[in-house]
Amino acid sequence: MTRPTRARISRSALSANLARVRAAAPGCRVIAVVKANAYGHGLLPVARALARTDAYAVARVEEALALREAGLAHPVLLLEGPLAPADLDQAARFHLDLVIHSDEQLGMLAHYRGPARFTLWLKFDTGMHRLGFPLETFDAVLSRVKSLSCVARPLRLMTHLACAEERDHPHTRRQLEHIRSTLSARGCDLSVANSAAVLTLPETLQSPRAATDAPTTPCNWVRPGLMLYGISPLPGRDAGAVGLLPAMNFETRLIALRRVATGESVGYGATWTAARDSLVGIAAAGYGDGYPRGLPSGTPVLVDGHRAPLAGRISMDMLAVDLTDHPGTPVVGDTVTLWGQGLPVERIAEAAGMIPYELVCGITQRVAMEVVD
Numbered sequence: 001m002t003r004p005t006r007a008r009i010s011r012s013a014l015s016a017n018l019a020r021v022r023a024a025a026p027g028c029r030v031i032a033v034v035k036a037n038a039y040g041h042g043l044l045p046v047a048r049a050l051a052r053t054d055a056y057a058v059a060r061v062e063e064a065l066a067l068r069e070a071g072l073a074h075p076v077l078l079l080e081g082p083l084a085p086a087d088l089d090q091a092a093r094f095h096l097d098l099v100i101h102s103d104e105q106l107g108m109l110a111h112y113r114g115p116a117r118f119t120l121w122l123k124f125d126t127g128m129h130r131l132g133f134p135l136e137t138f139d140a141v142l143s144r145v146k147s148l149s150c151v152a153r154p155l156r157l158m159t160h161l162a163c164a165e166e167r168d169h170p171h172t173r174r175q176l177e178h179i180r181s182t183l184s185a186r187g188c189d190l191s192v193a194n195s196a197a198v199l200t201l202p203e204t205l206q207s208p209r210a211a212t213d214a215p216t217t218p219c220n221w222v223r224p225g226l227m228l229y230g231i232s233p234l235p236g237r238d239a240g241a242v243g244l245l246p247a248m249n250f251e252t253r254l255i256a257l258r259r260v261a262t263g264e265s266v267g268y269g270a271t272w273t274a275a276r277d278s279l280v281g282i283a284a285a286g287y288g289d290g291y292p293r294g295l296p297s298g299t300p301v302l303v304d305g306h307r308a309p310l311a312g313r314i315s316m317d318m319l320a321v322d323l324t325d326h327p328g329t330p331v332v333g334d335t336v337t338l339w340g341q342g343l344p345v346e347r348i349a350e351a352a353g354m355i356p357y358e359l360v361c362g363i364t365q366r367v368a369m370e371v372v373d
Contacts, residue, residue: 004253005285006368008340009041013245014049017228020243024198025205025222031077031191033225034067035059040360041229041248044070045371050228055097057223061090068094077121080131081105085112092116099123099158100145101131109148117152120145121191126159126178127171135182156189156221161204164196165234176203190220195227196234199242231345231356238344248360249340250291250367254303254332256282257323266320267312272297278324280311283336288316290362291338292352299351302337304328 021030032053033039038046047056047067055075058064064076077097082088085108091098092114100106101123109118122141125132133141145151159179163169183190193204205220226233230246239246258281260266260274274280281303287293293314300307301321311322323330339345339359349356 003284003366003368004255005289005366006251006370007041007363008249008251008370008372009045010245010247010249011045011049011371011373013230013247014041014046014228015052016245017230017247018050018053021198021222021224021227025193025220028193028205028220028222029054031055031057031221031223032228033057033079033223035063035079035225036361039225039229039357040363042369042371043067045369046228046247047072049371054221061087061096064096065090065094075119081123082108084108088112088116088118089114091118097121099131101133106141106144106148109145109150112150114150117150119152119156121156121158123158123160124183126161126183127175128160128162130160132159135178138182154188156191157183157186158191159183161192161194161197161201164194164201164204167200172201176201179204191223192220193222193224194233195224198222198224198227199234226357229360231360238346240344246340246345248345250338250345250363251340252283252285252289252336252338254281254321254330254334254336255284255318257330257332258282265312268315269313272312272320272322276324278311278322279326279330281308281321281323281330281334281336283319283321284317285336285338286315286317286319288364289367290359290364291319292348292354292359292362295348295352299348300343302335302343303330304334305337305342307343 030053032050034047034056035058037043057077057079059079067076075097079099081099097119099121123132124135161175163171197204227244230239230244232239232242260278260280262274262276265273266280285291298309306327308321308323308326311320337343339348345356345359349359
């Protein structure tokens with residue numbers, strides 16, 4: 001029998017979430033971030049479901065090539081840029097756009113002798129201190145880039161916000177001031193907003209203005225990731241509260257029912273003891289599937305659509321659920337939803353002391369992926 005643990009990925013939810021991005025950022029173009037196997041949702045199914053985006057963004061050349069080999073012709077942006085000179089040959093062959101954030105990468109471009117002209121996004125560090133040229137080197141970097149014959153025009157600019165989910169965070173205010181004073185004033189295409197900024201920072205969704213303060217063509221780009229998958233980037237607010245639809249239903253089935261007498265324990269370590277005569281269901285999912293071992297007893301799952309608490313420690317392949325107060329009549333084969341519709345992954349991440357990214361990216365290869373409408 002096929003193991004029943006699976007992740008159902010909804011095309012309609014992905015499309016609806018892209019529409020939510022466009023509604024929040026009217027006039028902006030959208031770069032759909034599909035790195036890390038589309039946040040665990042499946043690179044190619046997600047990319048196809050998001051075909052109305054303006055571009056894709058990935059972290060690895062291999063991800064970009066998979067998109068091209070699947071016939072997707074959208075602009076594809078390498079978020080970390082070329083990591084070795086050979087990456088430029090691949091970028092040229094497959095028409096990839098490049099983030100350039102270091103002197104080493106400028107050196108690679110200076111030594112490139114092929115015929116390609118690359119579309120560049122110059123990344124500047126406004127306070128994240130991870131990747132990017134220092135702001136004070138802006139003019140020198142721009143001059144150096146303009147001297148390169150392999151660079152297409154126009155140039156585009158990018159930065160990354162460290163605390164976008166906290167609108168009033170002092171760090172966010174400092175970064176926004178750096179963006180206004182240095183990047184927005186250049187009149188270039190500009191990408192600032194990640195998912196959290198799309199929802200909380202409307203000033204990052206405005207068209208940049210030239211130094212003369214004359215309005216330019218609407219050309220801001222947003223690059224949502226998490227919200228495309230129906231997961232809220234805002235602490236304390238789940239997907240429904242910000243108008244998103246969960247794209248992943250992580251589910252399995254009951255494979256056994258057990259009567260457990262008062263005082264008897266369930267699972268490794270005997271960490272859960274029945275306070276009364278209880279009905280316990282065993283579901284075919286565990287940390288071998290990516291369901292966190294550290295989840296405590298009491299964490300909810302849905303059994304046939306009704307909430308029921310975990311009972312005891314998560315095993316590699318199984319978990320136990322207390323069904324004593326279940327309003328229905330549970331039977332072997334009932335669907336058990338671990339997160340998804342009706343049970344936000346944000347809540348499960350909070351119970352695990354994790355972030356939702358870790359959960360959806362942590363689904364293991366043995367879990368079947370099923371794309372549904």
